[in-house]
Amino acid sequence: MKWIFYCYKFLFLFLFIFFVNSAMAGIPVTISAPQPALASRYDMGNLVPNIFTVTNNVPQHSFPLTVSGITGAINRIAVNNDCGSVIPSGPSTCQIGILISPQRTDEDSTISQHLAIDYQGRSLLSTTISFTVPPLIFPAQIAIAVGNYNSAPQYPLLAQVVQGPLRWRYVVDNTFLPTGYSDNGVFLGASCSENICTSGGSYLHSNGNTYPLLVQTTDNGNNWLFKMDSTITPTDFGNQGGFNATTCNHSKCVAGGEYSTSSLQYPLLAQTTDDGANWSYVIDSSLTPILYRNYGQFQSVSCSDSVCIAGGAYQITNNKKIVGLLAESINNGAWTYVIDSHNQPIDYTSRGDFYSTSYGGGVYVAAGSYRVVLKGYPMLAQSTDAGATWSYAISSTNLPSDFSNNGQLNGASCTNDFCIAVGCYTNTNQKIYPMIARSQHGAWTYVLDSSLSPPNYQSNAHFNASSCSNNFCIAAGNYSTDSGAHTFPLIAQSVDGGITWSYPVSNISPILPADYGATADLNSANCTGITCIASGYYTSGAVRLPLLVMTIDGGQSWFYRIYSNNLPRNFQELGLFRVSGMS
Amino acid sequence: MFFTKKNFVFLMLNCLVGSIFNSVLASTLFDNTEFSIAAGPSRIQTNNSQLFISPYETDSLLVNHLTNSISEKIGVGKKFLNRFLIELNLYRDSGSINGNVLQFQLPQFNNYTFQQTVHTTRFMADLKPDLFLWKNISPYPILGLGMAWSDVNYNETLTNNDMDAASAISLSSKRNSNFAYDLGFGLRVGLTQKMSASLEYIYTHIGNVSAANSLQNGLRVMSSPIFTIRNQSILCGIIFKLG
Numbered sequence: 129m130k131w132i133f134y135c136y137k138f139l140f141l142f143l144f145i146f147f148v149n150s151a152m153a154g155i156p157v158t159i160s161a162p163q164p165a166l167a168s169r170y171d172m173g174n175l176v177p178n179i180f181t182v183t184n185n186v187p188q189h190s191f192p193l194t195v196s197g198i199t200g201a202i203n204r205i206a207v208n209n210d211c212g213s214v215i216p217s218g219p220s221t222c223q224i225g226i227l228i229s230p231q232r233t234d235e236d237s238t239i240s241q242h243l244a245i246d247y248q249g250r251s252l253l254s255t256t257i258s259f260t261v262p263p264l265i266f267p268a269q270i271a272i273a274v275g276n277y278n279s280a281p282q283y284p285l286l287a288q289v290v291q292g293p294l295r296w297r298y299v300v301d302n303t304f305l306p307t308g309y310s311d312n313g314v315f316l317g318a319s320c321s322e323n324i325c326t327s328g329g330s331y332l333h334s335n336g337n338t339y340p341l342l343v344q345t346t347d348n349g350n351n352w353l354f355k356m357d358s359t360i361t362p363t364d365f366g367n368q369g370g371f372n373a374t375t376c377n378h379s380k381c382v383a384g385g386e387y388s389t390s391s392l393q394y395p396l397l398a399q400t401t402d403d404g405a406n407w408s409y410v411i412d413s414s415l416t417p418i419l420y421r422n423y424g425q426f427q428s429v430s431c432s433d434s435v436c437i438a439g440g441a442y443q444i445t446n447n448k449k450i451v452g453l454l455a456e457s458i459n460n461g462a463w464t465y466v467i468d469s470h471n472q473p474i475d476y477t478s479r480g481d482f483y484s485t486s487y488g489g490g491v492y493v494a495a496g497s498y499r500v501v502l503k504g505y506p507m508l509a510q511s512t513d514a515g516a517t518w519s520y521a522i523s524s525t526n527l528p529s530d531f532s533n534n535g536q537l538n539g540a541s542c543t544n545d546f547c548i549a550v551g552c553y554t555n556t557n558q559k560i561y562p563m564i565a566r567s568q569h570g571a572w573t574y575v576l577d578s579s580l581s582p583p584n585y586q587s588n589a590h591f592n593a594s595s596c597s598n599n600f601c602i603a604a605g606n607y608s609t610d611s612g613a614h615t616f617p618l619i620a621q622s623v624d625g626g627i628t629w630s631y632p633v634s635n636i637s638p639i640l641p642a643d644y645g646a647t648a649d650l651n652s653a654n655c656t657g658i659t660c661i662a663s664g665y666y667t668s669g670a671v672r673l674p675l676l677v678m679t680i681d682g683g684q685s686w687f688y689r690i691y692s693n694n695l696p697r698n699f700q701e702l703g704l705f706r707v708s709g710m711s
Numbered sequence: 712m713f714f715t716k717k718n719f720v721f722l723m724l725n726c727l728v729g730s731i732f733n734s735v736l737a738s739t740l741f742d743n744t745e746f747s748i749a750a751g752p753s754r755i756q757t758n759n760s761q762l763f764i765s766p767y768e769t770d771s772l773l774v775n776h777l778t779n780s781i782s783e784k785i786g787v788g789k790k791f792l793n794r795f796l797i798e799l800n801l802y803r804d805s806g807s808i809n810g811n812v813l814q815f816q817l818p819q820f821n822n823y824t825f826q827q828t829v830h831t832t833r834f835m836a837d838l839k840p841d842l843f844l845w846k847n848i849s850p851y852p853i854l855g856l857g858m859a860w861s862d863v864n865y866n867e868t869l870t871n872n873d874m875d876a877a878s879a880i881s882l883s884s885k886r887n888s889n890f891a892y893d894l895g896f897g898l899r900v901g902l903t904q905k906m907s908a909s910l911e912y913i914y915t916h917i918g919n920v921s922a923a924n925s926l927q928n929g930l931r932v933m934s935s936p937i938f939t940i941r942n943q944s945i946l947c948g949i950i951f952k953l954g
Contacts, residue, residue, distance in 0.1 A: 154819045155874055156768075186815050191767050248767040250814075251878035251930050 157191065157215065158183045159245060159253040162226070169260045170201075170228045172235065177225045179207050182245065182253070184218035191215040191247035198241050201230040202257055215247055228259065232687050236263040236293075264294035264680060268656040270349050271710035273663040273676050274315035274327045277301075277696055277703030284313035284341065285674065285696055285703060286327055288349045294680070296689060299352050300327075300343055301696040306357040310334040313341070314370075317383060317429075318652075320711035321376035323348040324404055326355075327709070328371025328383040333358050338368045340396065342383055344404045355407050356383070356398060362412040366390045371398070372440075374709075377431040379403045380460070384426030384438045389413060395424040395453065397438055401460055410463050411438070417453055417468040419444040424453060430485040430492070434459050435515045437466075439482030439494040444469045452480035452507065454494050456515045466518055467494070467509055473523040475500045480507065484549075484593070488542025490514065491570065493521075495537035495549045500524055506535035506563075508549050512570050521572045522549065528563055528577040530555040537565070539594040539653065541601065548575075548626045550591035550603040562589040562618070564603055566626040575622075576603075576629045582618050583634045584609040589618065593662070593707075597655035599625040600682055604650035604662035609635055615647045616640075617675065619662055621683045632686050633662070633677055641675070641691035643668040648675060654710040658682035661689075663705035668692065674703045741953035743790040747798065749909065749948025753782035755806030755829060756941040762812065762880070763933040771816040772825055772936050776809040782944035788839070796839040796851070802915075804942050805830045812867060822871040823879055829940055831917055833859035833891050847901040853913060855893030862886050865922035865935060882922035882935050889918035899950065907950040915942040 162178035184191065193215050195204050207225030216222060224245065240258040247253065272288045273296075286300035305313065315329035326344045333339055335358075342356035361369065369387025376382075383398045397411035417424065424442030431437075438455045454467035472480050480498040487493075492511045497504055508522035527535065535553040542548075546568045554560050555578045564576035582589055589607035596602075601622045606615045617640075619633035633650075640648070648666035661678040676690035695703065755777050762770040788798030807828040814820035835857030841849045865882040897911035917940040924935045 155822070155871070156814050156820050186817070186820075189767065189815060248765040248931070250764045250768065250770075250880060250932070251875055 180224045186218040190217040197244040230261040234261045266294040268659045273705040273708040274318045275705040276314040281311035298696045306354045308333045317373035318709035319375045320709040326374040328374045330370025340369045375429040382429045384429040386425035392422045417465045421445040428485040432487040439485045441481040484540045486540040486542045489544040495540040497536035504534045506537045541594040541596040550594040552590040593653040595653040595655040601626045604653040606649040652708040663708045665704035744953045747950040749946035750783045751946040753944030757938040760936040762936045771813040774810040778807045798837045823867040827865045831861040853895035859891035859917045861920045885923040887920040909948040
């Protein structure tokens with residue numbers, strides 16, 4: 129019997145060792161692949177969470193849980209059956225959710241992070257999350273921002289972006305200049321319509337003359353050509369001339385400015401009606417406004433399918449006063465002056481000027497300012513009959529409630545349903561406030577004044593430009609949060625057709641370029657669909673840099689796109705965008 | 712606490728020098744002094760242990776295989792009163808402990824095997840009194856006390872391919888210092904007047920040893936596993952009389 133006992137004991141020992149060595153090994157705590165599976169690319173604004181399931185196979189053991197290794201674009205979010213900070217006693221399962229939501233700073237990059245879950249076991253449960261963030265997509269057809277940079281010599285500057293990846297590039301800088309270029313290149317006007325963009329300005333030729341300069345693309349930015357330079361001038365061109373504004377509507381483009389003969393400065397208008405193939409001067413010294421003395425210029429031009437208008441100012445002979453000037457062309461016909469010294473505002477005494485023109489929904493407007501003795505008033509002329517007749521809708525009789533002085537309308541923009549005009553005024557507390565007037569069916573009211581001042585406003589708020597697309601409008605400018613030493617970019621936006629306004633761009637947001645120094649301004653505004661751009665400059669120490677802020681989601685988010693991160697070749701100092709265009 | 716390793720070595724040397732000095736006084740320097748070398752198979756022994764990963768995980772280490780190796784020693788001794796041999800011996804042993812790791816001390820989580828290697832050097836003072844002499848053969852017990860220095864490392868191997876290969880723990884080598892004692896018995900056979908052969912069985916208790924506690928590969932280990940090491944060896948040797 130004893131040997132049976134030993135055999136039994138040996139068998140038991142053998143079976144125990146066999147069991148220990150060959151038992152179906154399990155994993156105490158596991159993490160599943162995420163659901164849905166991780167993608168190789170995530171766009172900004174992704175809202176779909178990925179959920180990991182944590183399985184605890186250890187009976188009657190719970191574990192503390194911490195998640196680490198994810199930051200920025202990847203964040204843990206609460207989900208159903210969320211593990212929280214404890215893995216429940218096994219056998220059990222719980223879930224961990226993450227949201228991969230790339231930020232603008234992640235754009236056009238590859239992100240790789242290691243999600244690590246520590247449950248106090250011997251090793252972390254980890255998984256690598258790797259994906260690319262595609263560049264933002266510019267949804268409009270083309271946009272340009274123009275100006276100048278450097279000082280010795282100074283070069284013209286033109287940056288563009290076309291539909292697709294949102295990458296601005298400089299197409300006119302010191303490497304692309306007109307023949308005989310010497311110095312002082314600048315673009316002051318820009319406009320785009322469909323595939324055509326034009327930008328006008330001036331430059332100093334090596335012969336000592338300053339010539340009008342006009343650069344143009346007719347193939348959506350693929351090729352740019354100088355269409356007007358020292359080789360095309362008015363017949364009596366003296367030594368100075370330039371364009372201050374351009375506009376395009378389908379195949380028709382107009383550029384307005386001024387030029388001087390040997391002694392007089394005349395308003396200047398050039399035009400093309402064949403997709404930019406041929407440009408010619410349509411207003412020069414041969415067509416002067418009544419009582420013209422020795423000075424005149426156009427600062428803004430706008431065209432509908434049938435009517436073009438050009439706004440500016442000129443000096444009259446009898447009292448040397450500056451009066452607002454508006455020229456008009458109907459159905460590509462001859463240009464005529466529809467506002468001159470004869471039809472200034474009824475209480476006009478001096479310094480009339482039209483800074484901005486616009487067209488939309490059968491309404492043409494020209495906005496500016498004028499003076500009545502020592503007071504400056506906003507001025508807005510409009511035509512609701514296709515340019516046949518003009519009247520003043522805003523003058524000294526239509527003002528913000530706390531208006532005191534120095535009113536001016538610097539920008540105007542019309543859609544098919546309404547128009548807005550933006551500017552600034554000094555109120556009864558002697559502070560400069562932004563203002564926006566709005567009209568529907570020709571009746572103008574103020575929809576923004578001192579009652580809606582920018583965040584942390586202290587002084588000197590201006591709107592310099594405006595743009596509307598459908599019901600989405602913006603007004604761009606700057607303001608100060610102190611007595612004027614520090615100025616910040618300012619954008620007001622409306623998503624209800626200009627009725628109510630908010631300030632999405634101010635000293636609070638978006639985050640300013642890190643090298644922002646003390647001052648900034650936005651000079652231009654353009655909107656097409658849900659895309660808007662506003663351009664200008666900011667200073668960083670003694671350097672002035674071009675600045676462009678934009679939205680591509682109808683104003684839900686604004687971001688600075690051009691600043692010190694994207695400068696023209698050989699940039700040294702003093703760059704800025706003066707105006708922009710978009711189609 | 713004051714009886715440190717340094718103190719112990721000093722005491723041993725002091726004893727040796729004292730005995731030699733006394734011998735010189737008694738007769739010549741190498742009278743009753745002998746030199747010995749020996750080698751033979753040895754086997755390391757230990758018990759199961761535990762690996763403390765964290766307050767939330769303690770793993771069992773089940774020993775299932777112990778390796779045999781060769782033990783070596785060299786020593787000098789002096790016989791007092793023509794019967795009591797006191798030897799100062801330097802031993803070297805090595806071996807490895809192998810087994811299974813049961814995570815959470817549960818057999819369903821048998822995901823690793825482990826191997827802990829131990830290399831021991833010990834310096835012992837052994838007392839070997841002759842019991843009697845019969846036809847040139849004298850048996851004697853062995854009683855020893857000394858110091859052991861053990862270099863120990865610990866490595867795991869993954870056995871479950873579903874596990875993360877990087878989760879196998881590897882702990883680097885650490886030198887452990889322990890008081891050790893020998894127990895055993897031996898037989899001496901006189902071959903010539905100056906040379907004898909010996910055969911000894913020695914049981915040595917080395918004590919608790921462990922590998923370094925340092926983390927590797929980002930793994931967590933709260934404390935490295937501790938094994939109580941014992942060693943059994945059978946040594947065949949040659950003894951040379953110097954005096």
